[in-house]
Amino acid sequence: MTNEFPAYGERRVPLPAPRQMPQDAPPATGVPVGADGTGVATATATLAPVTPSEKGAGGAPGGRRHAKGRAAPATAATGRPTGDGAPAKSRDAFFDNAKYLAIVLVAMGHAWEPLRDGSRSAAALYITVYAFHMPAFIIISGYFSRSFDMRKDRLQRLITGVAVPYVLFEVAYTFFKRWADDDPGYPITLLQPWYLTWFLIALFIWRLTTPLWKIVRWPLPLALTIAVLAAVSPEIGDDLNLQRVLQFLPFFVVGLTLRPEHFQLVRRRSVRMAALPVVAGALVFAYWAAPRMNAAWFYHRDSAQELGAPWWSGVVMTLAMFGCSLVLVACFFAWVPGRRMWFTALGAGTLYGYLLHGFLAKGSRFWHWYDNDWLHTPWGQVLLTLIAGTIVTLLCTPPVQRIFRFAMEPKMNWAFKPDAVGMARRRR
Numbered sequence: 001m002t003n004e005f006p007a008y009g010e011r012r013v014p015l016p017a018p019r020q021m022p023q024d025a026p027p028a029t030g031v032p033v034g035a036d037g038t039g040v041a042t043a044t045a046t047l048a049p050v051t052p053s054e055k056g057a058g059g060a061p062g063g064r065r066h067a068k069g070r071a072a073p074a075t076a077a078t079g080r081p082t083g084d085g086a087p088a089k090s091r092d093a094f095f096d097n098a099k100y101l102a103i104v105l106v107a108m109g110h111a112w113e114p115l116r117d118g119s120r121s122a123a124a125l126y127i128t129v130y131a132f133h134m135p136a137f138i139i140i141s142g143y144f145s146r147s148f149d150m151r152k153d154r155l156q157r158l159i160t161g162v163a164v165p166y167v168l169f170e171v172a173y174t175f176f177k178r179w180a181d182d183d184p185g186y187p188i189t190l191l192q193p194w195y196l197t198w199f200l201i202a203l204f205i206w207r208l209t210t211p212l213w214k215i216v217r218w219p220l221p222l223a224l225t226i227a228v229l230a231a232v233s234p235e236i237g238d239d240l241n242l243q244r245v246l247q248f249l250p251f252f253v254v255g256l257t258l259r260p261e262h263f264q265l266v267r268r269r270s271v272r273m274a275a276l277p278v279v280a281g282a283l284v285f286a287y288w289a290a291p292r293m294n295a296a297w298f299y300h301r302d303s304a305q306e307l308g309a310p311w312w313s314g315v316v317m318t319l320a321m322f323g324c325s326l327v328l329v330a331c332f333f334a335w336v337p338g339r340r341m342w343f344t345a346l347g348a349g350t351l352y353g354y355l356l357h358g359f360l361a362k363g364s365r366f367w368h369w370y371d372n373d374w375l376h377t378p379w380g381q382v383l384l385t386l387i388a389g390t391i392v393t394l395l396c397t398p399p400v401q402r403i404f405r406f407a408m409e410p411k412m413n414w415a416f417k418p419d420a421v422g423m424a425r426r427r428r
Helices: 094-114 121-130 132-141 152-180 195-208 219-231 239-247 249-257 260-266 269-289 297-301 311-334 344-366 377-394 398-408 420-425
Strands: 013-016 044-047
Touching: 013 344, 044 344, 094 121, 094 132, 094 311, 094 344, 094 377, 121 132, 121 297, 132 195, 132 249, 152 195, 152 344, 152 398, 195 239, 195 344, 219 239, 219 249, 219 311, 239 249, 239 344, 249 311, 260 311, 269 311, 344 377, 344 398
Parallel strands: none
Antiparallel strands: 013 044
16 A cells, blocks of 8 residues: 555667767778677667656756756656756645545454344444445555556566565464464465455455556456456355455456546545535445344455355346445545644554464454443444554554564565666666
């Protein structure tokens, strides 16, 4: 859940021949200077394509330039030209705010789960939040995957930032369950993600398929078709949690198709005001539906038949829940602040909070914390909600990131072949 993959590609273009000085004049014998026998020396370089943000007035690539035609210096953080003293491009506060608020809702939802049987209000809040918190995360992940391709550095970041944490936390969660749940025989397997790790394997698969979604003519209808087929196919099984991968896929594809102006659209004052009655209506409906509806529909991990429903309900529920989730995600984005807040910096550490809070969320069940009667009182539920939000906030802080960076963002340069193109660029 980070602002990854800068929009750079590569293409090779010929460099102009070096200007010939009198003392370097070729001999009169007519021997060609260039290797191609044309009398012109040739060379090549790797350049990044110009993005809209790097164009100057009138659409000229590179904007203003320093004297003598030299490009503006690049910043250490981004490697992009900054112009005449212009500040480096910083993270967008809106997306960091959205990720932080979404992870807080995830933690609160996990805290409410054991309270649903004894509290209809907790069940209504749980259903409402589960309708949009993971779709919001997935849409943001898709939005920041738009420039993903099969370039070496991006594949390397996909492995170190998604695949490696998946393996490490799948193993860590398994050992934790063996110890905390007194289940020493619980198997270690990478094919059946346990608890929260499903999101990592799903993100890995979604990103690998990004180039395909960018070339098809109707990506969203195709993704919805795949999700509907998955919802009526109990034969898919549990391997790699493919039901979730396929049923949540349309939200990732929505993110791939969004542009900055779409987020500006939902952040208008009129949309913000309209979001209030929409969310209120969703809460009222959830309160009515709580005792009548199977909340497992919101997990997207089972087919309709596995939930004891007729196959055609999988079609209806997939499409209906997709539409409802999009509306609630838009309402959520409408109220996310766009300016820097005290919690903005924590948005960069939401993956830490997401994966680490799972140990406490599961441990609270293994150790029977919810057997305490006071937790099932209104004030106990409010206090539990505040505790969940506080804990996940602390887990997103920079000190925690520094401690666990070895598992979340390992460098692992030793595991990859040197990038010949990058090394040549640095030598120049």
